[in-house]
């Protein structure tokens with residue numbers, strides 16, 4: 001039968017066409033037994049007695065794995081092994097794995113084609129020229145040796161292990177050696193079935209024992225729906241590497257994109273729209289203002305309304321992207337996708353090594369959160385915000401300067417009012433309904449809730465800021481005495497320009513007190529408390545009287561013969577009157593007093609917000625937009641990282657305890673250079689990551705299996721609600737189930753590694769990187785202290801026995817102080833500290849494609865060496881396998897449709913050695 005080669009499809013499991021995948025569902029094929037979320041089929045390959053076409057040359061072999069679809073008989077290139085050099089008996093370390101989603105059946109045929117690679121650097125080109133040839137693509141730099149094929153069912157049922165197949169030339173005639181296919185049953189538990197293979201790997205004789213023991217399932221099955229709802233399009237790779245005692249360890253690499261890449265930005269933009277619409281409305285409702293302030297308000301509103309329209313347009317565009325879960329590096333400058341993180345993936349390594357527990361290592365890889373569409377000509381957020389604040393502080397004639405802290409406080413009080421007022425009204429109504437039912441218990445509990453909320457409400461206005469804002473607003477009203485816009489005198493920092501001569505800051509710029517009755521506010525405010533006291537007293541009397549009646553001692557006067565003439569004395573004179581009647585007017589008074597307070601406070605604090613917006617329009621709004629964009633990208637990554645961490649650690653009681661008592665450390669490794677545009681990116685990223693401190697998580701019970709996280713809050717404070725299936729939720733600690741907020745501690749360490757960083761070190765400035773690393777080191781130390789203080793002593797003593805965190809911190813500190821060039825030790829130490837502290841790991845560069853790929857693969861192999869006894873002679877080979885045929889080269893392909901890291905020789909010479917990819921995997925690429 002003739003088999004058509006799919007010339008248009010690049011090698012890669014995710015490139016099987018949807019049509020093919022769907023077709024398969026109509027015809028009855030025999031499915032492979034599946035374990036949820038485990039690969040369906042995994043095997044490794046070795047060749048024996050290969051015949052070299054030319055006798056005087058040693059073979060450098062690679063096996064190409066293709067899938068022959070059972071209906072159409074079309075052939076799809078699936079994956080490749082690494083190139084094994086200089087042997088006729090190659091044993092490949094890169095295996096083959098088919099994830100659970102892949103449409104593969106017992107009837108599916110797998111074709112194995114063995115090539116001899118003459119020139120490694122030429123060999124890369126095959127994949128990029130592949131696209132240009134419709135039919136059988138020419139193989140540049142390699143020559144065909146032989147091929148063999150087998151049906152998946154044959155491999156699964158075969159009694160022969162490994163399955164040995166003859167390799168034949170293309171005409172099907174000459175035998176050129178054999179290829180052995182060894183099934184890896186990773187999904188099943190099988191005891192000690194070992195098979196000894198002796199092989200010559202890179203000139204060494206190693207006796208390698210391959211154990212078929214399957215790893216314990218590392219992920220909880222109950223939470224699978226949660227993870228499946230979040231992670232999409234997994235790419236899986238399989239390797240086996242020798243350990244120092246000549247056994248095999250098995251490594252599965254997985255890379256998945258996340259639906260949260262789009263979901264979180266959409267949620268966040270909706271919240272921004274809600275927040276800004278509400279603020280704009282409040283500004284409109286500020287009431288009459290004098291002409292100066294009224295013009296300012298009109299101007300602010302015009303710009304703010306335009307901004308809201310822009311956010312709405314972006315949301316509309318994003319909503320069209322239904323089901324999207326990936327933004328490629330090449331789309332990073334697209335305006336409508338600005339809120340979406342670049343190239344966000346979970347990069348997972350699962351290790352099964354002899355004598356050790358199975359382990360999972362996760363890193364979230366994502367492009368540095370930055371505003372690419374707005375550009376970096378004037379720098380990024382760190383510099384822009386600082387410059388903006390300094391200029392604003394020093395320009396005091398058109399508006400009143402409130403510090404960012406006070407503006408934030410105004411927003412917080414406003415948000416508290418908006419939340420508390422309806423809550424108090426609800427509790428007041430509940431109190432009335434308890435009264436009408438004449439239920440003392442329910443009356444007491446309703447009163448308790450009402451009192452608590454009202455006290456919070458009254459407390460919210462204690463701030464001096466409200467007073468100063470009331471005065472400022474008074475002077476801004478028509479007829480308000482205003483020689484120049486007032487400085488909010490009562491608020492400590494809110495003075496005129498810092499370097500202004502003293503005579504310009506004279507008291508006469510402040511409105512005359514004689515015109516303004518400051519005590520009026522106190523009276524209005526105190527009335528709320530007074531009316532609550534009235535309600536409490538009445539309820540007490542009603543209950544007390546009820547008690548008396550029950551005891552048969554009911555009478556017309558109070559117990560102690562008190563004869564005061566408070567309103568509740570009416571109970572005495574009208575014993576049969578119902579409770580509702582007694583309480584109703586008091587509740588009305590409370591609501592009225594509260595309404596008055598809310599009205600005044602809202603207007604005055606909105607006036608504070610008007611000041612924030614008034615300076616330097618529209619730049620200040622563009623700055624907010626920039627910060628929102630950067631934050632959105634950072635938040636999407638964080639939520640993704642948090643959910644994955646939660647999923648993988650749910651069954652660890654110490655983790656759960658740490659989660660609610662300490663919070664989680666989130667560590668970002670940055671690889672940006674401090675040169676040219678990347679300075680701006682790093683400045684954006686630093687603010688975006690630090691803004692994540694405003695985020696807290698809350699875990700609730702899910703009603704359906706695939707609920708996505710829900711976001712609430714406003715710019716100063718967000719809560720992400722993560723929903724877990726009932727069975728899992730039930731097993732959580734009480735504090736978490738009760739909705740305690742779970743905090744995160746984001747930290748960033750950056751070390752530029754490329755040629756641009758060389759320029760920065762020689763001719764530029766690396767101070768940005770140095771200060772970021774120093775500041776964030778202090779944050780790590782702070783986290784460590786809280787961790788040591790709050791985790792239980794017995795846990796801490798065990799933890800200290802296992803880990804020398806103090807030593808690692810000292811080492812990190814010394815490395816940061818050392819100011820060595822391209823000191824990548826900083827990144828390794830920070831990542832190690834994060835892993836040991838059970839934190840969430842991130843790695844970022846501009847696109848999370850090239851430098852990030854080098855870094856995560858290096859981290860993976862270093863973990864294998866340090867934690868899993870990877871044979872030291874195989875460190876570089878393992879690194880090369882992962883970089884050549886692993887998930888990260890698929891990431892490059894996914895982003896730029898070309899299987900090549902975008903580095904040239906010159907760039908690579910500037911890289912620290914361990915960050916250089918293997919020959920033939922890099923080159924000029926159209927990024």
Ligand SMILES: O=P(O)(O)O[C@H]1[C@H](O)[C@@H](O)[C@H](OP(=O)(O)O)[C@@H](OP(=O)(O)O)[C@H]1O
Nearest residue numbers: 329845846847848849850851852902903927
């Ligand atoms: O444009 P050339 O000169 O080829 O330089 C590339 C760099 O070498 C790569 O490191 C960049 O990718 P990463 O940011 O993923 O490392 C890559 O970023 P890009 O893919 O976003 O364009 C390029 O900057």
